[in-house]
Amino acid sequence: MLTTLCFDADDTLWHNERFFQMTQAHFATLLADYMESDDLADRLLAAEKRNLGRYGFGIKGFVLSMIETALDVTDRQVPGHVIAKIIAAGHDMLAHPIDLLPGVADTLAKLAPKYRLIVITKGDLLDQERKIAQSGLGEAFDGVEIVSDKTRDAYIDIFARHETSPETTLMAGNSMKSDVLPAIAAGAWGVYIPHGVNWKIEAADPPDDQEKYREAREFTELPKIIAAIEHSM
Structure with missing residues (x-):
């Protein structure tokens, strides 16, 4: 699981x-x-x-x-x-005030009782801390990691710090380059959630040949995808 x-x-x-x-x-x-x-x-x-x-x-x-x-x-x-x-x-x-994407708060509330939830984000430390604080989601998470970049080694370090096995860890995000590919390379599951407006620097081809790759049309599909992954484990 x-x-x-x-x-x-x-x-x-x-x-x-x-x-x-x-x-x-x-x-x-x-x-x-x-x-x-x-x-x-x-x-x-x-x-x-x-x-x-x-x-x-x-x-x-x-x-x-x-x-x-x-x-x-x-x-x-x-x-x-x-x-x-x-x-x-x-x-x-x-x-600028924080504007949550549809279904995020409710979906996290459903997942929080069963799983450890961690935010892994990159960017300016002060700005990212501000966003998390103003989002109203802070209490849903067991950990927050703000890194300079998301690489395979960065994910390995984070997983080790939180004492979680990559094989039982899932990373979800809108960037194929930063959220999916390096997380899978680190041994975790990677779920791509397209946002529609993406920075060109974050573009990358999907790893369709990877067993641990999944794609969700929107954030609210995560519980169903997680259930399917656990059924296959």
């Missing part, structure tokens, strides 16, 4: 990427006189990829990448008021 269920946070438990998309659209309007929105999006994505090793994942790194891109595409002539608006947009993102 499964003993431990792990969950991604952003775009698995609550909305997140849509706020990045909205801010990026605002960014495009601020720089409309300098570059077409599609080209600007490509330049911003390239900056984000370059900066992951410097700033990690999250809003602060996103804002710094927007400022860097604005300086780049304007040959460092971007007006100060545009930089101020980019920073203000980042502040708005950091202050």
